[in-house]
Amino acid sequence: MADQRRNGSPLLRFRGKASAQxxxxxxxxxxxxxxxxxxxxxxxxxxxxxxxxGPLAVLEALGCMLFQNDFLSDIxxxxxxxxxxxxxxxxxxxxxxxxxxxxRLVGALTEPVIDFIRYLPVPALVPLLLIWFGIGEExxxxxxxxxxxxxxxxxxxxxxxxxxxxxxEIGYTLGAKPRQIIRDIILPSMGPSMVDNxxxxxxxxxxxxxxxxxxxxxxGIGHAIWxxxxxxxxxxxxxxxxxxxxxxxxxxxxxxxxxRRYFRYLG
Amino acid sequence: xxxxxxxxxxxxxxxTFPDQGGGEIEVIRDxxxxxGEGEIVVFLGPSxxxxxxxxxxxxxxxxxxxxCIQLHGExxxxxxxxxxxxxxxxxxFPWLTVHxxxxxxxxxxxxxxxxxKRRRAEHYTKLVGLGDFPNFYTNKISGxxxxxxxxxxxxxxxxxxxxxxxxxxALDALTREFLQLQxxxxxxxxxxxxxxxxxxxxxxxxxxxxxIVFSSxxxxxxxxxxxxxxxxxxxxxxxxxxxxxxxxxxxxxxxxTREEAGRAAKAQQS
Numbered sequence: 001m002a003d004q005r006r007n008g009s010p011l012l013r014f015r016g017k018a019s020a021q022x023x024x025x026x027x028x029x030x031x032x033x034x035x036x037x038x039x040x041x042x043x044x045x046x047x048x049x050x051x052x053x054g055p056l057a058v059l060e061a062l063g064c065m066l067f068q069n070d071f072l073s074d075i076x077x078x079x080x081x082x083x084x085x086x087x088x089x090x091x092x093x094x095x096x097x098x099x100x101x102x103x104r105l106v107g108a109l110t111e112p113v114i115d116f117i118r119y120l121p122v123p124a125l126v127p128l129l130l131i132w133f134g135i136g137e138e139x140x141x142x143x144x145x146x147x148x149x150x151x152x153x154x155x156x157x158x159x160x161x162x163x164x165x166x167x168x169e170i171g172y173t174l175g176a177k178p179r180q181i182i183r184d185i186i187l188p189s190m191g192p193s194m195v196d197n198x199x200x201x202x203x204x205x206x207x208x209x210x211x212x213x214x215x216x217x218x219x220g221i222g223h224a225i226w227x228x229x230x231x232x233x234x235x236x237x238x239x240x241x242x243x244x245x246x247x248x249x250x251x252x253x254x255x256x257x258x259x260r261r262y263f264r265y266l267g
Numbered sequence: 268x269x270x271x272x273x274x275x276x277x278x279x280x281x282x283t284f285p286d287q288g289g290g291e292i293e294v295i296r297d298x299x300x301x302x303g304e305g306e307i308v309v310f311l312g313p314s315x316x317x318x319x320x321x322x323x324x325x326x327x328x329x330x331x332x333x334x335c336i337q338l339h340g341e342x343x344x345x346x347x348x349x350x351x352x353x354x355x356x357x358x359x360f361p362w363l364t365v366h367x368x369x370x371x372x373x374x375x376x377x378x379x380x381x382x383x384k385r386r387r388a389e390h391y392t393k394l395v396g397l398g399d400f401p402n403f404y405t406n407k408i409s410g411x412x413x414x415x416x417x418x419x420x421x422x423x424x425x426x427x428x429x430x431x432x433x434x435x436x437a438l439d440a441l442t443r444e445f446l447q448l449q450x451x452x453x454x455x456x457x458x459x460x461x462x463x464x465x466x467x468x469x470x471x472x473x474x475x476x477x478x479i480v481f482s483s484x485x486x487x488x489x490x491x492x493x494x495x496x497x498x499x500x501x502x503x504x505x506x507x508x509x510x511x512x513x514x515x516x517x518x519x520x521x522x523x524t525r526e527e528a529g530r531a532a533k534a535q536q537s
Contacts, residue, residue: 166357169328174424175348175375184374188362265362265404 053235058242061235071224075243078213078221081137082205085144089152090198097156098182107157114150122147122208126215140212140220147208148201155197159190192263199255206248272340274460275302275325275428280334282320294320296485297334307454307461309471309494311520312481313528319432321486322464326350326430338428348375351426353434358417359405366392366401368416372423391419394453411442418450428460435470444505447473451503468524472498472517473508480523483531490523492516 010016018026035055041047042054049057065071100107125146133139163186171181213222225240260267282295294317302308310318323329324336327346336343338350346352359368369388373379379387392401395415405413414434421429435443447470454461465471471478472494480490497516498507507513 164357166354167360169346169352170354170358170360172328172346173326173348173350173352173421173426173430174372180375184371185360189360191362263362265406 050232050234053238057235058238061233062239062242065224065236065239069224070219071221071240071243074219074221074224075247077219078209078244079247081140081212081220082144082202082209085141085209086148086202086205088141089145089149089201093149093153093156094194097153098160098186100153100157101160102178102182102186111154111157114153117146118150118154120146123211126212130216135216139216140209143212144205144208148204151204152197152201155201156190156194159193159197160186162193163189192259192266195255195259195263199252199259202251202255203248206244210244272337273301274304274306274339276300276337276340277302277321277325278335278337280321280324280331280336282317282324282329283332293485295331296487298486298488299334300479300488300491302460302462304460305458307463307474307476309475309478310462310464310481311468311471311478311524312466312486313483313524313531314466316481316484317486318464318481322430322432322462325428325462326352328352348424349427351421351424351429353414353417353421353429353431355433355436358434359413359420361404361406364402364404365397365408365412365416368405369419369423372420376424387423388419391423394422394456395419396449409442411438411446414438414446415449418453422453422457422459426459428462431461431463433465434463436465436467443470444508448503448505450474455502468517468520469508472513472520473503478520480520480527482527489527490520492520 011018011022038052038055042049042052042057053061096106096110100110122143126143129139129142129146133142167185167189168181171185176184209220210222210225213220214226217223221240221244225237228236228240277298277300280295280298281293283291283293286292298321310322312318320329324331325338325343327343327350330344343350360371363371366388369392370384372391373384373387376384389398389401392398395418397412397415397419400408400412405416408416417434435446438446451474463471463474476493476495478490478492478494479488480492481487482489494516498510498512
């Protein structure tokens with residue numbers, strides 16, 4: 001790699017910076033490369049088309065699914081499930097996480113229990129959750145909630161703990177009460193890292209959603225992928241997977257954009 | 268409660284902290300001190316001697332292990348708006364602009380109208396020389412400007428006493444001197460009681476009405492110097508730093524602190 005000389009490209013400089021435009025161009029190049037490799041493998045039939053259909057075949061399958069089958073409503077249902085469970089996790093994890101970091105009584109009581117539950121593999125809990133909640137929407141929400149809440153609450157507690165103690169003391173010496181310190185100092189101070197953690201957690205929601213929908217559902221993207229597999233409709237299976245990726249990428253970019261807009265002082 | 272009791276009184280204050288070995292470490296030993304209203308008192312001592320802890324206890328951010336601290340004859344039992352603090356670092360909120368930071372100083376003052384708050388914020392922002400930068404986020408301005416934001420914010424809250432913990436400690440020499448003179452200037456109109464913690468002898472001499480020299484840990488008062496008497500009552504300026512009385516006082520204090528450092532080193536060896 002290039003060294004720190006003036007003439008070296010900033011792209012190759014150790015911890016160098018690039019413009020937003022360059023970043024976008026490189027992202028497009030990476031995706032184009034990936035698709036090109038995929039197309040090459042398909043064109044030269046390095047893998048049989050039954051196992052690896054080309055990009056066009058997958059795109060065509062996606063088009064068919066969107067306009068002929070019920071795939072659009074599957075997508076809607078999956079998004080609704082993800083957001084319902086995610087919001088439930090957030091509404092519970094943010095107050096509890098801040099509370100855990102604010103009072104040792106709460107922290108010491110909850111941290112060991114949460115750490116224990118956090119290590120239980122969520123797929124192993126699916127059968128139990130099905131017994132408890134049946135095969136309705138409750139069980140899917142429960143799977144997603146189990147997979148995200150216990151992780152998120154610890155991340156939030158960490159974010160809150162990282163707010164410099166001096167900020168809290170400034171609040172006190174300006175006459176703030178703990179409740180006001182949390183609202184006016186801790187929340188704005190931890191805001192950027194909290195939103196990053198929420199964004200990452202939302203990604204996990206999609207993983208657990210597909211697990212839940214494959215095991216027990218008759219709707220949703222996961223269910224669609226699983227039923228296509230039964231007829232070895234590989235292009236449709238891949239189109240389903242691709243859909244999850246595209247929704248994830250779009251949501252991620254949207255949150256990043258909101259992050260930049262809302263926390264402008266970081267720019 | 269005025270007249271009979273002093274403005275701020277430290278009465279036989281001792282402070283110990285638990286150490287890692289399960290024992291205790293004494294940082295302040297049996298220290299008594301009266302601070303008069305409107306006085307600028309500098310706590311001078313080696314790093315880690317406990318002078319900051321003593322000042323923090325006056326702000327209600329720490330509590331004595333024995334003895335007590337009284338403001339207007341009333342025991343200090345927690346932090347509040349009467350005791351304003353300026354820290355060395357993390358002093359202003361990066362998610363707020365200069366103006367919003369200064370406004371934040373009055374956030375919990377329900378006696379002021381929105382208009383009054385804005386007017387006062389503008390006043391104090393100008394007073395610390397940041398009138399041209401109200402809309403800058405504080406992570407986009409220099410360290411010296413950030414400290415001025417912190418001072419303006421604390422003044423806007425209108426505390427009775429200003430507690431400053433090495434507020435200029437992280438700044439370069441020129442900025443530091445500039446802010447020292449500005450602080451003297453500001454206090455000419457504000458007339459606050461100030462406790463200023465530093466380990467810089469020249470800073471102590473320039474700013475103080477009175478210098479309290481502390482020993483190494485555990486902190487005890489080894490000298491209580493009326494700097495105002497040595498330097499005269501006139502306004503301090505850059506010329507003060509070049510006067511004979513400034514040098515004499517500086518040298519006298521350096522002598523005291525060197526002797527104390529030598530004593531502490533010897534005590535550690537034995």
